[in-house]
Amino acid sequence: MPSLLLGLLSLRAIRSESVQRQFKQKQRQRQIAGLLETDLKGWLFSPKLNGAVSQSLLRFTIDDSHIVFPDFRFAIPPERNATQVPFASSKRTLRNKEPLNEVDASLDARTIENLYYPRIQAFLRDRDLGINSSAQYFLRLKAMVVQFPGTHNGYVLGSSQLMEYAKRRLDDLTASEDFYGVFLITSPGGLAESALSGAEVVTLNDFAFFRVVFTSKESGGFSFQKNILLYSITLMTLVMILGVVFMYRAISHEMAASQLKADFVSAVSHEFRTPLSSILVLVERLDSGRVSEGDMLRRYHHTLRQETRRLGVLIEKLLDFAQIQEGKRKFSFERVNLAEISAEAVGLFRESDQAERLEEIHFGPATPTYVLADRTAIVQCMQNLIENALKYSPSGSPVRVRFGRRNGTPFIEVLDQGIGIPRREQKKIFEKFYRAQNARGLNVQGTGIGLALVKRIMEAHGGSIAVQTTLGMGSSFSLLFKKPLEE
Numbered sequence: 427m428p429s430l431l432l433g434l435l436s437l438r439a440i441r442s443e444s445v446q447r448q449f450k451q452k453q454r455q456r457q458i459a460g461l462l463e464t465d466l467k468g469w470l471f472s473p474k475l476n477g478a479v480s481q482s483l484l485r486f487t488i489d490d491s492h493i494v495f496p497d498f499r500f501a502i503p504p505e506r507n508a509t510q511v512p513f514a515s516s517k518r519t520l521r522n523k524e525p526l527n528e529v530d531a532s533l534d535a536r537t538i539e540n541l542y543y544p545r546i547q548a549f550l551r552d553r554d555l556g557i558n559s560s561a562q563y564f565l566r567l568k569a570m571v572v573q574f575p576g577t578h579n580g581y582v583l584g585s586s587q588l589m590e591y592a593k594r595r596l597d598d599l600t601a602s603e604d605f606y607g608v609f610l611i612t613s614p615g616g617l618a619e620s621a622l623s624g625a626e627v628v629t630l631n632d633f634a635f636f637r638v639v640f641t642s643k644e645s646g647g648f649s650f651q652k653n654i655l656l657y658s659i660t661l662m663t664l665v666m667i668l669g670v671v672f673m674y675r676a677i678s679h680e681m682a683a684s685q686l687k688a689d690f691v692s693a694v695s696h697e698f699r700t701p702l703s704s705i706l707v708l709v710e711r712l713d714s715g716r717v718s719e720g721d722m723l724r725r726y727h728h729t730l731r732q733e734t735r736r737l738g739v740l741i742e743k744l745l746d747f748a749q750i751q752e753g754k755r756k757f758s759f760e761r762v763n764l765a766e767i768s769a770e771a772v773g774l775f776r777e778s779d780q781a782e783r784l785e786e787i788h789f790g791p792a793t794p795t796y797v798l799a800d801r802t803a804i805v806q807c808m809q810n811l812i813e814n815a816l817k818y819s820p821s822g823s824p825v826r827v828r829f830g831r832r833n834g835t836p837f838i839e840v841l842d843q844g845i846g847i848p849r850r851e852q853k854k855i856f857e858k859f860y861r862a863q864n865a866r867g868l869n870v871q872g873t874g875i876g877l878a879l880v881k882r883i884m885e886a887h888g889g890s891i892a893v894q895t896t897l898g899m900g901s902s903f904s905l906l907f908k909k910p911l912e913e
């Protein structure tokens with residue numbers, strides 16, 4: 427689930443990033459289309475620049491409602507039908523004297539009359555009706571009729587000149603962009619825009635015929651779309667892989683947890699069964715009346731006491747653990763002397779067969795160290811640590827209890843010369859039900875809740891528990907307290 431969420435979030439992030447990128451690109455493209463339009467207007471309407479004019483096919487002037495073609499010295503009155511022979515202003519025949527360019531050379535009176543004249547007329551009519559501004563494109567003629575604003579002068583410009591100019595300008599304007607623009611002349615609505623899906627089509631504001639189609643410079647055109655698809659596929663694959671990994675981890679974690687619980691139940695049953703069965707055997711023997719010797723009787727009673735105590739400790743441990751787990755454990759903090767607490771804990775083992783292994787050491791200055799603590803809880807922590815130290819070290823090896831202050835921090839620690847704990851398990855041993863591999867291998871009894879209990883108790887004291895251990899050499903577990911109280 428978290429991976430899916432992660433995936434969806436990144437997909438959303440990529441999408442929103444791409445949407446933002448697209449938005450910025452569109453803005454830039456519209457800006458460029460605007461710049462092109464300004465250039466185009468300058469080129470078309472500024473006689474001073476002489477750009478479009480020098481390339482025009484045909485110049486005309488409106489002379490007293492007559493359309494006059496000064497370069498050809500003839501004019502056509504507006505009321506004339508286009509099919510009629512043009513009316514020459516000075517001469518009746520076309521004087522193709524000063525052609526403006528090579529194309530113009532092919533112009534003759536008939537072409538002008540049939541092709542250009544009706545369009546110029548239409549242009550003037552539309553202009554008077556306010557339909558167009560000072561320029562109009564005629565698709566079939568492949569030419570544009572332009573009139574210089576505020577003058578009677580105009581000209582006709584062929585589409586190839588127009589295209590050439592627009593292309594040059596567009597190339598310049600998009601030189602440093604990651605897209606390029608294609609200048610198109612189409613009738614409004616005449617462009618199958620669906621065929622250009624992914625490309626941005628911008629219609630120039632004052633020239634409904636002119637459009638610029640912007641496409642990505644990356645290979646294959648419109649590759650941003652392709653990239654998005656690629657991103658999405660890669661991301662989805664990643665999400666799936668992550669999902670499988672997370673699922674695997676969650677399942678194996680779940681399995682490990684249930685394995686731990688199962689181990690715990692069997693460990694607890696085992697811990698109960700062992701003292702119970704020895705109690706049962708001893709009681710049966712005593713009942714039979716066969717044990718009468720004083721020494722033997724004393725030994726039986728001693729063992730019975732020990733086993734019962736063991737059961738009591740176990741039950742208390744389980745109840746404490748349950749209480750702490752539910753957050754119900756109440757602590758009553760008081761001023762306690764570390765030396766007293768440590769002596770009390772060690773005292774609990776006085777009657778056990780391991781008693782002689784225990785050693786108490788005062789660390790640092792002889793002044794007593796007082797801390798604010800729940801006496802019973804700390805004694806319980808010590809008891810757990812001492813039991814472990816005895817359990818996980820060879821019989822006969824010493825177990826030391828040391829207390830005092832180190833760098834101002836009050837501490838009590840239990841040191842042994844036992845089996846130690848592998849490095850990768852040193853953190854896990856404080857988790858509930860966890861038992862290290864080497865301990866399980868030794869077939870040492872335990873429930874895996876002792877250290878978890880100690881950890882919670884120390885946290886409730888604002889302190890902590892630390893371990894220093896070397897595999898096969900021994901361990902030291904330290905209860906670290908917040909700060910010492912004034913003496």
Ligand code: ADP
Pocket residue numbers: 810814815818842844845846847855856860861862863864865866871872873874875876877878901
């Ligand atoms: P357990 O009931 O198994 O002793 P604990 O929570 O007290 O449970 O300890 C957890 C695990 O930490 C033990 O199973 C053991 O693997 C390891 N451990 C604890 N104390 C020692 C120690 N003194 N030396 C080596 N290993 C220890």
